[in-house]
Amino acid sequence: DLNNLKVVTVTSDKYADSFGFTEEEVFSALDEYGIPERKMAVKQWYDGFTFGKVTDIYNPWSILNYLDTGRLAAYWANTSSNSLAGRLIREGNKSIKTSFENLMRGKSLRAEIDEQIVYGELDSDGQAIWSLLLAAGYLKVKQFNAYETEFGEWKEEYELELTNFEVKTMFQRMVRRWFGSVSSEYNDFIKALLADDIKAMNGYMNRVALATFSYFDTGKNPSCEEPERFYHGFVLGLMVDLNDKYILTSNRESGFGRYDVMLEPRKKEYDAILIEFKVQDTEEEKELSDTVQAALRQIEEK
Structure with missing residues (x-):
């Protein structure tokens, strides 16, 4: 039997420089391969691991793959x-x-x-x-x-x-896979959103929402808050797909049944976009048109 093991975790200083490559080792390798100008790019992608108080530890698997291929990619995530x-x-x-x-x-x-x-x-x-x-x-x-x-x-x-950026890239791919079953409709929704085609947006969003409600739920503790489930996945999808053109901020006032997303353009030639989510209050809003008008008033008041 194996007993009394001492576990050394990522918050421990012990063996801190033994889990990966140090920055000195990585930069030396880049010099040896004749690509010293790639140091900052490699640092952005593969640096960032910390063990106790020791920082600037690089992912060895990714560094070895990068030196072999010369291409920045999410090797560890794969x-x-x-x-x-x-x-x-x-x-x-x-x-x-x-x-x-x-x-x-x-x-x-x-x-x-x-x-x-x-x-x-x-x-x-x-x-x-x-x-x-x-x-x-x-x-x-x-x-x-x-x-x-x-x-x-x-x-x-x-x-x-x-x-680091490698990890962020991995999570971006993960979010995209969440919409894999409706990727075509989701991509078409994004195109309609940017083109201000409200009719097309409505059709595509309905299909995307219906397909993702169950996917974002937990089998053990299914939620009744379907709008909340869709909202979170939808916002993450927008963050991933529009990050190059827009700065996305979101706000939830779930107690009032509303959630909003603001897309602020990175360049002046793009339009700003404000999306207001409104959950129908069946006690005060008899028709969906009443809910829509309430949402429009909320946008105007902001």
Whole structure:
């Protein structure tokens, strides 16, 4: 039997420089291959891993593949389907999806990390996903704060962000796969949105929404909040597909039954787009036309 193992995790300083290539090693290799001008691009893609207080650790698998092919790509992401991480995000609660949206925007999140998390707890513990993503290398520690509570309990809070551009690319592909069954209709919806073709938008959105409601739900705890489910997936899809042309911000006022998305153009030649989601209040709005008018009033008031 194998007993009394000592686990060295990503938050430990021990063996910190043994899990990957240091920046000095990577830059030396690029010099040797005669491509020193690619250092900053390689750093953006493959740097970012942290082990304890040691930073600037590079993914060795990706570096070796890059040196072999000379092409920047998500090599590490292609080593597995990443299905567990994708499922936990897709089926996660509103807080998880909101935090994931922020991560995709380049923001960070604060979380308490449990390095003893076990597989069976991933579905029951709403915050366990961040411990998993940190341990798996998808997230890195930006900042760390340890403190003692008023009850004498020792707490550790971590500020986390996506590790690097390779990881972000992997998550972008994951979001696109969420719409795989309706990819044609979704792409046509995006085209209609940019062309201001409201009639076409309506038809395509209905088909996309109906197809994705069940996909964004969890089999164990199905939600009755269908608009909320569609909203999260829809916003993430827009973020991925329109990121090169628009800065996307979203706001939820779920207590009032409305959610909005604002697409701010990166260049002046594009139009700004504001999308208002309105859930029908059957007690106050007898017809869908009443709901539409309420949504239009909300846009005008803003």
